[in-house]
Amino acid sequence: MGKGKQFGYFCCYKSNFDHLTKEVEKLRERRESVQHRVDFAKENGEEIEQSVENWLISVDKIVEEAGKFVEDDEEANNPCFKGLCPNLKNRHQLSKKAAKEVKAIVELQDEGNFDRVSVRGISRDRLVAYTESYNEGHDFIESRESILNDILDALRGPYVSMIGVYGMAGIGKTTLVKEVARLAKEGRIFDEVVFAEVSQTPDLKRIRREIADQLGLNFCEESDSERIMMLCDRLKREKKILVILDDIWTSLDLERTGIPFGDVHRGCKILVTSRRRDVLVSEMHCQNNYCVSVLNKEEAWSLFSKVVGNCVEDPDLQTVAIQVANECGGLPIAILTVARTLRNKPLFVWKKALQELRFSARNFTGLEALLGSTIELIYNNLEGEELKLTFLLCSLMKHPCDAPIMDLLKYGTGLGLFEDIYTMQERRDRVYALVRGLKDNCLLHDDDTADWFSMLGFVRNVAISIASINLMVRNDALIEWPNKDMLKNCIAIFLHDINTGELPEGLEYPHLTSFCMNPKDPFLHIPDNFFADIAIIGNLKNLEILSLCCSDIEQLPREIGELTQLKLLDLSNCSKLKVIPPNVISSLSQLEELYLGNTSVEWEFEGLNLERNNASLQELSILSHLTTLEIHIRDAVILPKGLFSQKLARYKILVGDVWDWPGKSENTRTLKLKLPTNIYLDEIIMNLKEIEELYLDEVPGIENVLYELDRKGLPALKHLRAQNNPFILCIVDSMAQVRCNAFPVLESMFLHNLIHLEKICDGLLTAEFFSKLRIIKVRNCDKLKNIFSFSIVRGLPQLQILKVIKCNNMEEIFSFGGEDDVGYNEVDKIEFGQLRSLILKFLPQLTSFYAQLKSSDELDTPKPLFNERVVFPNLETLELYAINTERIWHNQPVAVSPGIRNLTRLIVHGSEKIKYLFPSSIVRNFVQLQHLEICHCTVLEEIVSKERGEEATATFVFPKVTYLKLCNLSELITFYPGIHTLEWPLLKRLEVYGCNKVKIFTSEFLSFPKNSEEIQRNIPTQQALFLVEKVGSHLEELKLSGKDITMIREGRLPTYLFQNLKILEVVNEKL
Known part of the structure; x- marks a missing residue:
């Protein structure tokens, strides 16, 4: 090495050491940034890349070594020769080592530019x-x-x-x-x-x-x-x-x-x-x-033995059990069903099952044969012929992946499945029990849906194979009609989506009791004598179920009135049905279930000396056995007194022309009313038992929904919707009423356009009120000042969705109610533990989400929308439109930060008072945020405010944000008032326009002060919104103002930033 370079180590001792100190600080900052990303990844269950782990270890090691230089520097400055000169030897060694360490540190800094730190x-x-x-x-x-x-x-x-x-x-x-x-x-x-x-x-x-x-x-x-x-x-x-x-x-x-x-x-x-x-x-x-x-043998045996339990540890049984598990062929569903069937069974049952698995498959090959034998084993072990027949019947539904229980009830009755059960309700209960039994045997998909069932495809194929031996025939792709000998022993024929083009001249099958046909071709030709041997429908005196649902029938045959044993008549979804001859319905004296939903029947009013051409609603009141009714009465004027019997156990009743017929629903008791007068309202509510879903539209004369409708508190009501009513003053007024646990199972409440509604609840309520409430939506209720008081809020443990829109006098969402709110001051925080979505729009008088008592010295202090008592630990969506508070969050972030860690969607629109949105500590908790919109905030100057004790430089990482929109923020100067770095590693869609006082893009280092004096003096610095190096290369859509497109047009931004760009939109703000 040359003497000049060696001498340089003496001369550059101080600059080398200063350089080392500066690069170590840069490395620390880079490590902190990477560590933030690692922490976020770990919180989301992601695995950290090994290269990142190794880099962090290397950084810690070299930073620790650098710390020793401080001590060695002090030693190097110790004088030699009795204080006449510094220790030149030590200075030379330290300076040389510092130069090498600087090189290593710079290399580590470069290695720390990770595109990603983890894998999911x-x-x-x-x-x-x-x-x-x-x-x-x-x-x-x-x-x-x-x-x-x-x-x-x-x-x-x-x-x-x-x-x-x-x-x-x-x-x-x-x-x-x-x-x-x-x-x-x-x-x-x-x-x-x-x-x-x-x-x-x-x-x-x-x-x-x-x-x-x-x-x-x-x-x-x-x-x-x-x-x-x-x-x-x-x-x-x-x-x-x-x-x-x-x-x-x-x-x-x-x-x-x-x-x-x-x-x-x-x-x-x-x-x-x-x-x-x-x-x-x-x-x-x-x-x-x-x-x-299929699963390998180890996985299969592990699964099988865990389901069966400890019995497989028996040496005598274990050998057979291993063979049975092997016969399942590694199929998880086969393993589960066989294991459940044999659990706790004696050895001889296991041996018999092994034989059946090996030898009983029919009409299948390979693994399909294995499935057949597996399902057939379960089928043979079902208890009772009734359960077996139900299993076969399930496979014959047109869409067994999602079939209604009603179909099983119909076809089961036709096949004589319920000969010993008289009423339809008892038969329905029996069907529920049978379906439950099939689910318990893993032959039907087990879910929480009560009125529907589903069967897996391969189970269905096996069931059809079993049924086709001598009971039933089903063929989804029937091209031509089978010969007569093939069908002569069938007791039931189910044909769906057939493509034969033409049917035979007649049905001559002596054992046939059920025939179901759903042709795929609407123009299928049916010969005149196809049903020649079947008497006209009026002669079927013992017919119990008649279903014409979804047909194009326009007028019901008068002969149906002769079916005096009919228990169920289904005319639902006959949208063209307009005429039911007079007295046909009233003649069905044994009718228990009547389905008239989504029909166009033109009901006539039954008056004196009037000859009618159509049925009247009064005929329904004659049906003394009626327990199930589905009907839509569009003209409420013809509604007669005493129409609905107290015997109705299942109903879907719509009155008025504003309702659409509901689709698939789990509610068995629905009432939707639009009445010109409340003359029959008390009677309707009193007679209809245990309403689960209640909709009220323009029902006059009601001021107090609960006690005027039902003094028992509507104990079964799950869904309440009240709309377009100028008379309702409150939903629950318990002040002068006998108290009861009202709405104990209410799940959703929708209040819309109740222009005189003053309170949802008036009076002290028990803890059981609204205890199951999950959804609250309130819109256009101009006299309403709050939703609930503190006493009720404590009883909302299930609240998940809260939406309040266009209530012009709403002052706070939840309020301190005074005398009723005992214990308010003793509560440190109000936690909405299940709230997932909070949407507040166009509430010009809103000052606080949750009001609190203020001391005299706080009266002039602007209140934040969310004070320190409010916590949302699971909030995912927050949307605020035209909310005129000066602050959204309070300045005590420690208490609130856990409440926003799960936030994924945040929108703030139309604020005219907010000068900044978030304290810096709040932003650091946006670890799950994906969607961020800030628009039309006319006085907003900065998005993130600087808090006391904040570090001179700040880094904000938005690890999951994919969509960011900043528009029409005319006073926005900066994202954050101090020196800062923003990171958007996953940003895909960026929209920034109407922000004329802030620069949008710049490149790294260009916007930082050239010396550290400004940092030390804490001089506010205006930076561009985005450092292009921190945006990432995932951008797919970009929308900018014309003035902000210059850097792109002139090529001053790195090309990798736009390698995935698909849409570029330029906004002309002069238009």
């Missing part, structure tokens, strides 16, 4: 079962976990838009994709996830309807083209949506289905399951395909 993993405790009923505490299935992670990773990526999952029937494809759906929605990969079963004979109309129902879309138009357009437009409105199409057998035309795909809607991704790989590859053109195969 699914922890074992979050991985749920992949087959129905897989909920008995067993560990995850490792072979399934890798597929699940691969699918989720592919869905996150920008290049894959269609993914396929294939495998044999019953292997667990459907359950796997449902778990993908759950994790995708939970992980915020998609805004919406919808699911539809396609099946072997796809019904595009049904598929559209299923998807539309999940999106809350109602089809009003009749034509297919209009429905396709409506569904397509609705799907396009979702920025990120996953469409799951289950059980595809052949190519599905996505365009004809109404699903936008590819360039039409890049945010729509499709996940498809099929039994055939070639369908996914050659016909659906899936980019990634994943095979779901």
Whole structure:
């Protein structure tokens, strides 16, 4: 080494040491930034990259070594030669080592520029079962976990838009994709996830309807083209949506289905399951395909033994048990069903089961044969012929993946399943019990839906195979009618979606008791004598159930009045039905259930000396056995007195022309009223027992909803909607009433356009009031000043959604009510533990979310919208529109920060008083935030305020934000008033315009002070909103003002920032 360089170490001793100190500080800052990202990733269950872990260790090591230089520097400054000169030898060594350390530190700084610090993993405790009923505490299935992670990773990526999952029937494809759906929605990969079963004979109309129902879309138009357009437009409105199409057998035309795909809607991704790989590859053109195969022997035995329990430890039984488990072929559903069936059974049952598994499969090959033998084993072990027949009957429904219990009731009656049960209600209860038994045996999907059931496809195939031996025939693809000998022993024939084109001349099957046909072709030719041997319908004197639902019948035959034994008449969804001849309904003296929903019957008023051409509503009151009624009476004027009997146990009654007939619902007792007068209101409410869903529109004369309608407190009511009523003053007035536990099971309350509503509740209520309330929506109630008082808030443990819009005198959402609110001052915080969504819009008088008593010295202090007592530990959505408070949050962030850690969507629009939005400590808790909008805040100067004791420089990381919109903020000067760095690693959509006082983009280091003096003196510094290096390269959409596009046009920004950009929009603010 040259002497000049060696001499340089002496001369540059101080500058080398200063340089080292500065670079160590930079490295510390870089480490802190990386550590923030690591902490966020760990909180979200992600796995940290090993390279990141190693880098953090290296940084800690080199920083520790650098600390020793301080001590060595002091030693180097110790004098030698009796104080005549400094210790030159030590200075030379330290200076040389400092120069080397600076080089190593700079290299570490560069290595710390990680694009990502983690990979998303699914922890074992979050991985749920992949087959129905897989909920008995067993560990995850490792072979399934890798597929699940691969699918989720592919869905996150920008290049894959269609993914396929294939495998044999019953292997667990459907359950796997449902778990993908759950994790995708939970992980915020998609805004919406919808699911539809396609099946072997796809019904595009049904598929559209299923998807539309999940999106809350109602089809009003009749034509297919209009429905396709409506569904397509609705799907396009979702920025990120996953469409799951289950059980595809052949190519599905996505365009004809109404699903936008590819360039039409890049945010729509499709996940498809099929039994055939070639369908996914050659016909659906899936980019990634994943095979779901059987479990290996170790996984299968582990699952089997855990379900069976300790009995497999018996040496005599264990040998047989291992053979039985092996016979299940690694199929999770087979393992579960067999294990449950044999649990706690003696050895001889195990041996018999082993024989059946090996030898009893029929009409199947390979693994399908194994499934057949497995299900047949369960079928043979069902208790009683009644349960077995119900199992076979379930497979014969047109859509057994989602079939109504009502169909089982109808067809079971036709097959003589309930010969010893007289009333329809008792039969219905029996059907519920039978379905429960099949679910317990894993032959039906076990869910919480009471009035619907679903059967897995492979179970259905096995059931049809069993049924076709000598009981029933079903064929989804019937091309030509079978010969007479083949059907002569059938007791029932169920034909769905047949394509024969023509039926035979007649039905001559002596044992036939049930015949069900749903032709796919609406123009199917039915010969005149096809039913020649069946007497006209009026001669079927013993007929108990008649269903003409969904038919095009326009007038009910008069002969139906002769069916005096009829117990159930279903005319629902006969939209063209207008005429029911007079006295036909009243002649059905044994009728128990009448379904007239979604019909167009023109009811006539029964008066003196008037000859009628149509039925009157008075005829219903004659039906003394009626227990179930579904009806829509559009003209309330013809409503007669005493129409609804107290015997009604199940009902869906709509009165008035404002209601649409509801679709699938779990509520069995629904009443929707629009009445010109309340003359019969008391009688209606009194007679209808245990109303679950109550809608009131323009019902005059009611001031107090609860006690004027039902002094018992509507104990069964789950959903209440009151709208368009100028008379209602309060919902509950307990001041002068006998107190009871009102609304003990109420789940949702919608109050709309009640212009004189002053209070929702008046008086002291018990803790049981509203204890189940989950949803509150209030709109256009101008006299309402608050929603509830403190005493009621304490009893809202289930509240999940709160939405208040356009209530011009609303002062606070929840208030301190004075005398009724005992113990208010003793409460440190008010926690809304289950609140997920809070939306407050256009409330000009609102000053506080939760009011509190103020001391005299606080009276002139502006109140924040959310004070220190309010905590939302699980809030996900917060939307504030035209809220005129000066502050949103208080200045004591420690208490509130846990309440926003789960926030994913935050919108602030139209504030005219707020000068800053968030304290800096609040922002650091936005670890889950994905969507941020701040618009039309006319005096907003900064988005994040600087707090006392804040560090000279600040870093704000938004690890999950994908959408950011800042528009029309005319006074905005800076994001944060101090020196700061913003990081947006996942930002995909950025909209900034109408912010003329702030620079939008700059490059790193350009906006920082050139010396540290300004930092030390804490001089406010105006920075651009975004350092391009901190935005990331994920931008897909960019919307800017014309003046802010200059840097892009002149090429002063790095090109990688726009490598994924798809949409660039320039706003002309002069227009």
